[in-house]
Amino acid sequence: MTTINHQERWTRVKGRLRAEVGEDIFSSWFARMELESVESETVRLSVPTRFLKSWIQSHYAERVLACWQGEEPLVRRIDLSVRSAMMRPATVALRNAAAAPAVSRIEPAPTGFGMVNGHSALSAPPATTAGHDGIGGSPLDPRLTFDSFVVGRSNSLAHAAAKQVASARRGDPVMFNPLYVHASVGLGKTHLLQAIAWAGNAGGERRVLYLTAEKFVYGFVSSLRTQTTMAFKEVLRTTDVLLIDDLQFLQGKSTFAEFSHTLNAMIDAGRQVVVAADRPPLDLENLDDRVRSRLAGGLVVEMGSFGEDLRLEILQSRVTSARSHHADFDVPAPVLSFIAKSVTHNGRDLEGALNRLLAHSKLTGQPITMELAEREIRDLVRPQEPRKVKIEEIQRIVARRYNVSRGDLLSSRRTANVVRPRQIAMYLAKTLTLRSLPEIGRRFGGRDHTTVLHAVRKIENLVGNDLALAEEIEAIKRELQE
Numbered sequence: 001m002t003t004i005n006h007q008e009r010w011t012r013v014k015g016r017l018r019a020e021v022g023e024d025i026f027s028s029w030f031a032r033m034e035l036e037s038v039e040s041e042t043v044r045l046s047v048p049t050r051f052l053k054s055w056i057q058s059h060y061a062e063r064v065l066a067c068w069q070g071e072e073p074l075v076r077r078i079d080l081s082v083r084s085a086m087m088r089p090a091t092v093a094l095r096n097a098a099a100a101p102a103v104s105r106i107e108p109a110p111t112g113f114g115m116v117n118g119h120s121a122l123s124a125p126p127a128t129t130a131g132h133d134g135i136g137g138s139p140l141d142p143r144l145t146f147d148s149f150v151v152g153r154s155n156s157l158a159h160a161a162a163k164q165v166a167s168a169r170r171g172d173p174v175m176f177n178p179l180y181v182h183a184s185v186g187l188g189k190t191h192l193l194q195a196i197a198w199a200g201n202a203g204g205e206r207r208v209l210y211l212t213a214e215k216f217v218y219g220f221v222s223s224l225r226t227q228t229t230m231a232f233k234e235v236l237r238t239t240d241v242l243l244i245d246d247l248q249f250l251q252g253k254s255t256f257a258e259f260s261h262t263l264n265a266m267i268d269a270g271r272q273v274v275v276a277a278d279r280p281p282l283d284l285e286n287l288d289d290r291v292r293s294r295l296a297g298g299l300v301v302e303m304g305s306f307g308e309d310l311r312l313e314i315l316q317s318r319v320t321s322a323r324s325h326h327a328d329f330d331v332p333a334p335v336l337s338f339i340a341k342s343v344t345h346n347g348r349d350l351e352g353a354l355n356r357l358l359a360h361s362k363l364t365g366q367p368i369t370m371e372l373a374e375r376e377i378r379d380l381v382r383p384q385e386p387r388k389v390k391i392e393e394i395q396r397i398v399a400r401r402y403n404v405s406r407g408d409l410l411s412s413r414r415t416a417n418v419v420r421p422r423q424i425a426m427y428l429a430k431t432l433t434l435r436s437l438p439e440i441g442r443r444f445g446g447r448d449h450t451t452v453l454h455a456v457r458k459i460e461n462l463v464g465n466d467l468a469l470a471e472e473i474e475a476i477k478r479e480l481q482e
């Protein structure tokens with residue numbers, strides 16, 4: 001069977017998984033899962049971190065297998081591995097093409113750590129990290145710099161804030177602390193954080209530490225095991241700029257406490273913290289209220305989805321950088337426009353699409369035509385998903401429509417002009433988001449989940465009998481989707 005067949009099947013398996021577990025769970029756990037190979041009865045999949053691997057294995061192994069069997073009954077086994085951080089963007093097509101070079105060469109930092117201390121990031125880590133494997137930073141990808149980050153409408157604020165953080169000098173007043181960047185999968189959070197780390201390195205005087213949340217957990221747990229917690233804390237507290245990626249993956253009660261302590265200590269000492277996650281601080285359900293509000297208390301910036309212009313610019317810049325290694329790699333402008341129009345989801349898919357064209361052009365020597373591009377990227381073209389709605393937006397729009405304030409909706413006021421809009425907003429929060437009843441209650445001024453349930457039932461009943469209300473709610477839904 002061809003690679004493309006496997007890819008198509010994999011796309012359908014992901015569709016089944018997405019339908020079964022819902023969009024939120026899918027994007028938290030499976031969005032970064034990639035197909036490595038299919039060998040008779042075994043499907044090999046990979047994820048970027050050990051944490052994801054163990055979580056998927058313990059919670060979703062059977063479901064993943066069942067979804068595969070739904071597409072290919074002969075499959076008996078799923079083999080899940082952790083792919084190297086340095087291989088992140090490679091695609092199946094490229095990996096299977098052994099002779100095909102990557103779009104641009106990726107060289108692991110010789111130290112294997114992302115700690116940069118004012119010397120070259122590729123030089124040995126500072127003495128404080130030596131000998132404490134759990135304390136080093138996470139690996140940095142040399143391609144993820146400010147130079148290769150394309151700025152557009154959806155990410156310009158995050159980019160400007162990141163630049164500001166990166167260019168500050170030791171002793172400068174810290175402008176936004178923490179800087180909290182959130183975006184859906186593949187929209188450039190890691191790219192931006194690593195760009196700060198590389199730039200911090202070039203600046204030369206501050207100690208910048210880039211850690212994935214998983215590495216933070218690992219560093220903390222392993223330092224407990226080897227009784228070097230003091231060393232771990234010392235490294236964190238002698239860091240000038242702490243960059244924490246994928247915060248939604250932070251796990252474990254004692255780690256939360258350590259994270260909270262580190263965050264407070266860093267901010268109170270005027271040292272910079274930058275956090276990236278796939279959701280806003282208030283939606284990080286594992287963290288306690290104080291940490292959430294501390295995280296929300298600096299600058300919170302969302303990076304929205306890429307517009308077509310930005311996608312095209314990213315593709316053009318990727319082709320230019322690929323050309324420095326593969327001079328004869330030529331993608332005609334209409335093909336680039338076609339990819340920018342059709343591959344709408346995220347940066348990883350854009351890169352995947354180009355990698356496939358590059359692999360094809362290297363292996364066959366044939367020019368890249370529109371027909372070839374259409375064939376190669378078929379499975380990366382996904383139907384438009386409805387826009388994700390946030391509870392704050394629901395509150396804002398409902399409040400405006402009923403001429404009350406958002407504060408009224410969250411307050412304990414029980415006058416009729418506030419009670420009904422509040423119930424409508426809770427009903428919409430339950431039906432349009434994946435948030436649980438207790439979470440919705442918390443977001444509506446700390447109410448009990450039974451109050452939310454009552455509101456949802458009440459509006460459900462009313463909508464069945466009251467056409468005007470049903471139409472009003474439909475209009476609010478349309479406004480939320482705009």
Ligand SMILES: Nc1ncnc2c1ncn2[C@@H]1O[C@H](COP(=O)(O)OP(=O)(O)OP(=O)(O)O)[C@@H](O)[C@H]1O
Pocket residue numbers: 032089144148149150151155183184185186187188189190191192246278314346347348351
């Ligand atoms: N503005 C941009 N300019 C250039 N490349 C980008 C941009 N945004 C994203 N990319 C590219 O898209 C790919 C995915 O980006 P990245 O890994 O930073 O996403 P992420 O938001 O951290 O995703 P995840 O939620 O999975 O961690 C990377 O190859 C990255 O270089």
